[in-house]
Amino acid sequence: MDAMDRDILLALAGDGRLSAGALGRQFGLSQPAMWRRIKRLQDAGVLKGRRLRLNSAAVGFGVTVFLGIKLATKGRVSLEDFERAITAIPEVQSVDHVLGLYDYRLRVVARDLADFERVLRRRIMTLPGVGDIESNVLLSEERRMGPI
Amino acid sequence: MLDDVDRRLLRLYQSDPDLNLADLATQAGLSAAKATRRLDKLAQSGVIEGVEAVIDWAALGYVVEVSLRVALDKTQTRAFDNFIAAARAVPQVIEIQTFLGRVDVRLSVLARDMADYQQLYRDHILTLPHIADIEALMLVSRIKDETGVPL
Numbered sequence: 001m002d003a004m005d006r007d008i009l010l011a012l013a014g015d016g017r018l019s020a021g022a023l024g025r026q027f028g029l030s031q032p033a034m035w036r037r038i039k040r041l042q043d044a045g046v047l048k049g050r051r052l053r054l055n056s057a058a059v060g061f062g063v064t065v066f067l068g069i070k071l072a073t074k075g076r077v078s079l080e081d082f083e084r085a086i087t088a089i090p091e092v093q094s095v096d097h098v099l100g101l102y103d104y105r106l107r108v109v110a111r112d113l114a115d116f117e118r119v120l121r122r123r124i125m126t127l128p129g130v131g132d133i134e135s136n137v138l139l140s141e142e143r144r145m146g147p148i
Numbered sequence: 149m150l151d152d153v154d155r156r157l158l159r160l161y162q163s164d165p166d167l168n169l170a171d172l173a174t175q176a177g178l179s180a181a182k183a184t185r186r187l188d189k190l191a192q193s194g195v196i197e198g199v200e201a202v203i204d205w206a207a208l209g210y211v212v213e214v215s216l217r218v219a220l221d222k223t224q225t226r227a228f229d230n231f232i233a234a235a236r237a238v239p240q241v242i243e244i245q246t247f248l249g250r251v252d253v254r255l256s257v258l259a260r261d262m263a264d265y266q267q268l269y270r271d272h273i274l275t276l277p278h279i280a281d282i283e284a285l286m287l288v289s290r291i292k293d294e295t296g297v298p299l
Contacts, residue, residue: 001207006278012201016165046205049293050165053197054158059150066247066254068285090298098215100285105215109297136249142266146203146242147210147258 001046004029006148009046016050046063061109063116065139067124068102071084072131085127091119101133113137149194153178155299157186158287162296201255210258212238212265212286216273217251219281227278228253238272 005103024034036138041047220227243256243290259265
């Protein structure tokens, strides 16, 4: 990783559709030279694909809630059962297995608070082994470029 | 408001952002011109915010990711603004979120290893202004990671 690799990562994190030609013009490299750099970053696993960023409120999902979940019963089987069941819920965007106050951290989207309550009560609280649950409603969010 | 065709287009695009326009249009059952027009409209109205490259921080050597749940001292009127402004200046912070609930602010931070994390925590996190309480959740594994919405 040199300074130009960092610049390329920053540019692609802002707009993942930039072509090798466009990036090359921006940073003073030929298209093939830029293509090789991008390929190297992909091969090293640093660039692992692209993601469409949607405004979730604009597509009808106005509420995002983060849940901390503690399992009441533990053991390998119950962890696997829980993980399989929780990842199958479409409103659950992300599931992180964590160490600390909770066992899992979830990001859940819903149309509104009533819809969230339905997902929480009917889909999540009914899962086997679920113990303590804490909900925090997301108010604002910003992603930073990070230590590139 | 979105119609069913918009939803279908977004669902396909969301599940595979590498699709080129022609393939996306075909799969959505639209002509390329119609698909382009719809995507442009969705971008202009702010529904589509963009396409971003996903960076694997572990591949860059940042293998430790910690979620820091912070309660702020709300007797300080500018606690949120001051805290967030100071957190933005820490490069290892990759996410800043504010909440309604027991947690006021959550930071996601990256570190190269536990020693690096300890130093970051002591020198740059605990020194952030107006912290009343802080709890750490250390990421063990990511079981599901979809930023997509169930369209």
